Amino acid sequence: MTTNFKLQDLVRPNVARLKPYSSARDEFKSTGEDMIFLDANENPFDTDVNRYPDPQQRTLKSKLATLKNVDPAGILLGNGSDEVLDLIFRAFCEPGRDNVISLPPTYGMYKVLADINNIENREILLTADFEPDVDAILENTDTYTKMLFLCSPNNPTGNSFKRENILKLLNNFKGLLVIDEAYIDFAEEESWINSMEKFPNLVLTQTLSKAYGLAGIRLGICYASPEIISILNKIKPPYNVNELTQKRALARLSDINLVNSEISGILQERDLLFKVLLEVSFVEKVYPSQANFILIKVDDANKRYTQLLEKGVVLRNRSSHPLCENTLRITVGTSEENRQLISILKDLK
Numbered sequence: 033m034t035t036n037f038k039l040q041d042l043v044r045p046n047v048a049r050l051k052p053y054s055s056a057r058d059e060f061k062s063t064g065e066d067m068i069f070l071d072a073n074e075n076p077f078d079t080d081v082n083r084y085p086d087p088q089q090r091t092l093k094s095k096l097a098t099l100k101n102v103d104p105a106g107i108l109l110g111n112g113s114d115e116v117l118d119l120i121f122r123a124f125c126e127p128g129r130d131n132v133i134s135l136p137p138t139y140g141m142y143k144v145l146a147d148i149n150n151i152e153n154r155e156i157l158l159t160a161d162f163e164p165d166v167d168a169i170l171e172n173t174d175t176y177t178k179m180l181f182l183c184s185p186n187n188p189t190g191n192s193f194k195r196e197n198i199l200k201l202l203n204n205f206k207g208l209l210v211i212d213e214a215y216i217d218f219a220e221e222e223s224w225i226n227s228m229e230k231f232p233n234l235v236l237t238q239t240l241s242k243a244y245g246l247a248g249i250r251l252g253i254c255y256a257s258p259e260i261i262s263i264l265n266k267i268k269p270p271y272n273v274n275e276l277t278q279k280r281a282l283a284r285l286s287d288i289n290l291v292n293s294e295i296s297g298i299l300q301e302r303d304l305l306f307k308v309l310l311e312v313s314f315v316e317k318v319y320p321s322q323a324n325f326i327l328i329k330v331d332d333a334n335k336r337y338t339q340l341l342e343k344g345v346v347l348r349n350r351s352s353h354p355l356c357e358n359t360l361r362i363t364v365g366t367s368e369e370n371r372q373l374i375s376i377l378k379d380l381k
Contacts, residue, residue, distance in 0.1 A: 039232065039259055042208065047122075085275040092278050109272075111250050111251075114145070121179075122267055123263050123264055123266075130152070130177070132154070132181065132207075133177060134146075137353035139181075139212060143155075158186075160355070166200050182201075183211075188356065190321030191319070209231075214237070217243030219323070224236055232259075246280065302324065305374070312378060327361050333350075336380065337349045345372075
């Protein structure tokens with residue numbers, strides 16, 4: 033259990049005092065009866081989307097709560113995980129004063145959002161085996177350190193962080209520990225969602241962009257205590273998740289068997305791709321992955337990236353990241369795409 037954690041000490045004073053905007057659809061919740069809606073200045077002619085969406089996405093949250101076995105009051109939905117992360121910054125970090133910690137190599141938006149919000153981003157490199165340096169993290173915190181970002185499974189390295197390292201941080205870090213679980217559906221490790229009640233400083237972000245195949249609808253999810261979610265709800269835009277996104281997400285979540293089948297197929301392809309990549313002459317290392325991508329170390333990443341691009345294959349060159357010199361990140365494609373990739377890789381000189 034986290035000691036000395038006081039949520040009220042983390043919230044920005046102006047946010048704590050803030051009275052949120054109340055939209056028409058916040059003030060009136062449908063009772064299921066036929067009503068004449070003349071309250072929101074909407075076009076009255078039915079286009080299927082002429083009415084404002086539910087600002088609290090109640091039906092969608094109820095579906096997620098059932099699937100994840102959590103309290104709907106502990107869910108916030110956003111226009112992609114990036115909006116969710118930005119809301120967390122704006123609720124808890126005072127510009128020009130507070131700081132956060134991120135662990136390169138990792139997802140680049142943590143640093144970008146810190147810069148946008150004028151928050152110092154203290155970067156503590158992962159260890160050589162891509163694990164959090166727990167002692168260094170704790171040594172670099174002070175009274176103005178509000179958040180620590182862990183991406184697990186991590187992007188771009190693909191590994192899940194050891195549970196004992198995360199537990200030590202949860203028990204000793206006095207700010208919010210934000211675990212980005214964008215790739216958790218591909219991992220052997222369990223989500224931290226079942227530990228929410230034990231750790232009041234734990235915040236999880238997930239997404240429908242990866243395993244659920246809905247990157248185009250932009251739906252990010254935050255799981256946290258109802259107290260944290262209520263703070264984020266104060267500052268989120270009233271209608272941040274549109275009606276089309278809500279409907280498409282509900283349809284996809286209603287066919288979990290299909291989603292699980294697709295995940296299984298991706299994992300099979302990932303394992304096959306891992307083995308074959310070891311046979312490519314210029315591949316020096318293939319890093320184990322718990323995500324839907326594989327990081328490889330090659331002899332010359334810039335050269336190989338360009339060669340593949342000329343063959344019509346787009347990978348991600350991650351060589352500019354710390355600890356990732358001469359690395360390429362390969363997203364697991366369809367079996368046919370992976371077959372073509374391997375064929376091209378083996379023919380490169």
